[in-house]
Amino acid sequence: MDPSDAPPLHIVCAACRMENVLECPPPNFIPRCANCRRNLPVDAPGVTREITAAEFEQEVMNCPRPVVIDFFSSREGGLRTIFEMVALEMVGRAKFVRISSKDNPDLAGRYMSGHCPQMVVFKGGRLVGRRTGEQSESSLRAFARAHCVL
Ligand SMILES: [Zn+2]
Numbered sequence: 001m002d003p004s005d006a007p008p009l010h011i012v013c014a015a016c017r018m019e020n021v022l023e024c025p026p027p028n029f030i031p032r033c034a035n036c037r038r039n040l041p042v043d044a045p046g047v048t049r050e051i052t053a054a055e056f057e058q059e060v061m062n063c064p065r066p067v068v069i070d071f072f073s074s075r076e077g078g079l080r081t082i083f084e085m086v087a088l089e090m091v092g093r094a095k096f097v098r099i100s101s102k103d104n105p106d107l108a109g110r111y112m113s114g115h116c117p118q119m120v121v122f123k124g125g126r127l128v129g130r131r132t133g134e135q136s137e138s139s140l141r142a143f144a145r146a147h148c149v150l
Contacts, residue, residue, distance in 0.1 A: 010092040050094045066148040073116040094148035121147040
């Protein structure tokens with residue numbers, strides 16, 4: 001699918017509450033609020049969010065963009081911050097979602113191989129990449145970019 005067909009993301013600025021609409025930005029673009037010029041929040045809905053098994057079909061299998069999934073266990077690590085930073089850099093080109101392996105054992109059993117934390121990438125409803133274990137920022141960025149070139 002042509003990336004220009006991907007739906008734009010709507011991110012609300014945490015400072016001035018203005019809604020920013022982001023369409024396919026260039027690589028390494030850091031989204032800033034069009035109104036107050038502050039950086040948009042990395043944890044804004046639409047940049048990364050946690051999804052459940054009930055949403056998997058719609059959010060992952062039917063997504064026109066590549067989807068990077070962070071399968072996580074209950075332990076919160078530095079990986080979440082890194083994941084959100086890389087997600088922000090790739091706004092409009094890939095979707096980043098988080099799935100609790102503990103709360104969604106069926107999804108974890110079907111799509112995970114080995115233990116958490118684990119990143120997988122889906123494209124057009126097919127699993128095309130996997131990375132297991134803690135990641136540095138540069139390795140997660142390289143992994144996401146390698147699988148999300150549009
Ligand atoms: Zn603002």
